[in-house]
Amino acid sequence: MTNGYYIGTKEEAENYDNIVTQGEGYNGTTTRWAEPRQHPTQLDLYAIIKHTSYDDTMQWVEVLDETWDNQDTL
């Protein structure tokens, strides 16, 4: 089961994170929904995991293709 990813600009991805984070009302250790992930070569492209309950107009993909794999996420 997967919710897939939204792909957009850094601003769009961060805005989506803010919407979900505020909507979910996290408390305790958890402070945010997800960290936008920058494409390793197309640097203006960001992906963020979709939350089940929050839709957006960004492009949705079920899985990120292999072009996203080269990024060092550490």
Add this chain to the structure above:
Amino acid sequence: MGLILSLNNSIHSFNTGKFVLDQYTGAAAAYSLRRLSVNTTNVVRVRRSVDNAEDDFTADEITDGTLTSFVGGQNLCLQSEDINTTWLPNNATPTQSTETTPDGDSTNKYIKLVDDGSTGTGVVIISQTIVVAGNTKYTASVFLKADGISFAALQANGAGVVGDASPIQYFGLSGAGTKGTASAGIDDSTIEAYPNGWYRCSITWTQGVGDTSFGFYIYLANSISSVTVDLDGTSSIFVWGAQVNEGATAGDYAPTTTNVSGYGYVTTWYDQSGNGNDATQATASSQPKIVDAGSLITSNGYTVIQYDGTDDNLTTSLTATGTMLMGGSDGSDFYEVDISGSYSLLANASLTDHPLNESIRVIWSSSLTTAQKTAIESLVTYTDWDFSDVTSFFRYWRDRSKLTDFPLIDTSSGTNFFQAWYGCTSLTSFPLLDVSNGISFVQAWRNCTSLTSFPLLDVSNNTDFSFAWTNCSSLTSFPLLNVSSGTNFSYAWAYCSSLTSFPLLDVSSGTNFTGTWESCSSLTSFPALDLSSGTNFNSAWRVCTSLQDFPANMFDSVTATGFILAFTSTNLSSQSIENIVVSIDTAGQSNGTLDITGGGNATTATAQTAVDNLRGRGWTVTVPDGY
């Protein structure tokens, strides 16, 4: 599926009364879902999916149900008690009502589904799209109550089910509750009456292989077979407590609002070293999972933390130089990693310096002594624990494939040894444990393929030996165990292919000998066991390819008629064939099946007479020479 960390569900303290970190101090950080120190309180903090609430849990609270109770059961359906939100109406008006719901609530809320028309007929639905996994069985359920009409239907719309892409089931909401004929694709359906006129209805189906969503459709119905209703503003039912969960049955109802329920995510893995180096993850989508669909995640019978293999990780700010020890969840691996400087990432599936299965991670700021390493490793291999009050060893050491020997621990309280050493493929010997209270050894030593000997254990209280030593393929002999209480010996010594002899065990209480000695391919003779209570000998000596000598009178008094494939692919002598058929003939039973093949030795005249007698009583008999 990614990195998995684990613990033993029922681990006990050291036999010294201390825990490993109390015995061997100096760890810079120590993480486990087990308790590692007398000073340990909470071992993990978990966020639940339904409302994002977080709470801390001790090792005991993980295993005693406290954690799963906190997280709740699985419900993939949103707004389970409010059909005016998330749900999409078709020809319908979700309406408020004070009707008392099954939970006793009579506040005014959106639970009434009413058609929105004024003339004609049509289909009235509320629905929502549920994200699921393909090729997986799901159950959708909901509490319904008759109002203007007394029929309804549930549908997994667009589920891609084989037979019917959108399987549907009708329900009658009166009396004891009735069901219409299920459409193709419905694996099961139920209706259960609840107080005050409510019914919990459910449908179960198997999602299409490539279909990762479906529409949960709740219909008004005009009858037990039609969803076309009058659109007059009075066709209505009450709808409450909708749920979708994985599996073949509707789980305990778990209410939802904006989030699905039943998932628990680790936000903090507490450092048990006392140094406060807790490993945390503040980003919800990167938190590893510990409860899935309402149940603890397990691997090989042990609770595990599961990483998604993408970005899940737990991080600590620890900077250490020394050694890190990590243990596999099933004890099959133990890892030692040198840390040359900072080590900030606790676990990430994209790293390669850790195993996929992990039960413990202890980081030492200096080099470890051999004793320290041994102590830590013992957490995984369970050689240094006090087991004296443990009664269930259910799958305790299963698949610990790197164990070459086993310690003489105190197992005297054990009653359940189901699969206890199953798959310990490197064990070459086994100690004389006290298992005298054992009453189940089902598959206990199955697939211990390197065992060359077995001790004279006291198994006298046990009744079920099914698969107990199956595929102990290196055993050349077997001790004279007291198995006199045993009734089920199905496949007990099957595939013990190196056994060259078999002892004169007391199996006189045995009834089920299905496949008991199948593929014991090195046995050339067989002892005169008391098989008189046997009722089933199907495949019992099948593929004992070296078996030549079989005693007489073995079956003289049995009531069994099942000898299907019993002696297939053996090498029985003519005298042994005679011994078998004459003995079965002597038993006097009718209408059975006996198969003896292999070797090609001729049947004697006496044997032929017995075969004739058996066939005269309705038996199907096959002998090697085709008589």
